Amino acid sequence: MSLHWTLIAGFLYAEIAFVALLLLPFISTSAWHKVFKSRFLRGLESQLIYYFYVLVAILIMFFLDAIREMQKYGDIDHNQNAAASHLDAQMQQHMRLFRAQRNFYISGFALFLCLVIKRMVSLISANATLNAEKE
Numbered sequence: 001m002s003l004h005w006t007l008i009a010g011f012l013y014a015e016i017a018f019v020a021l022l023l024l025p026f027i028s029t030s031a032w033h034k035v036f037k038s039r040f041l042r043g044l045e046s047q048l049i050y051y052f053y054v055l056v057a058i059l060i061m062f063f064l065d066a067i068r069e070m071q072k073y074g075d076i077d078h079n080q081n082a083a084a085s086h087l088d089a090q091m092q093q094h095m096r097l098f099r100a101q102r103n104f105y106i107s108g109f110a111l112f113l114c115l116v117i118k119r120m121v122s123l124i125s126a127n128a129t130l131n132a133e134k135e
Contacts, residue, residue: 008062009106015113022120033128036121052118059111066107069100 001009022032035041041048073096 004062005103005106008059008110012106012110012113015110015117018117019113019120022117022124029124029128029131032121032124033132036125052114056111056114059107059114063104063107063111066100066104070097070104073097073100 021027073093
């Protein structure tokens with residue numbers, strides 16, 4: 001994998017770990033609310049929202065690039081005559097298509113989990129606020 005796809009895959013793995021951490025049942029919503037509303041994160045919140053949108057834009061760009069690559073390498077397979085091309089050329093074509101599909105899934109899941117994490121954080125925070133108001 002090239003460097004940028006390795007970084008996106010690493011970001012995807014970090015997102016998976018963070019979602020797993022958010023889903024741990026023994027960490028209460030009030031504890032998460034204290035973490036999310038700490039003075040340190042409140043100070044960074046106005047700046048982090050811009051970085052979030054830049055990150056989403058970058059992930060969308062890589063997602064669209066992966067779709068373009070998939071279409072490019074998928075269309076060539078149907079246009080060429082299978083009997084006329086060599087086996088190693090076919091293997092190389094299938095390898096490129098596989099890489100494009102792999103990049104599509106990596107960037108798609110990273111984009112999806114980025115949005116899921118944002119929603120989960122807001123729901124956990126709202127749940128903790130409602131629990132605090134109830135008591």
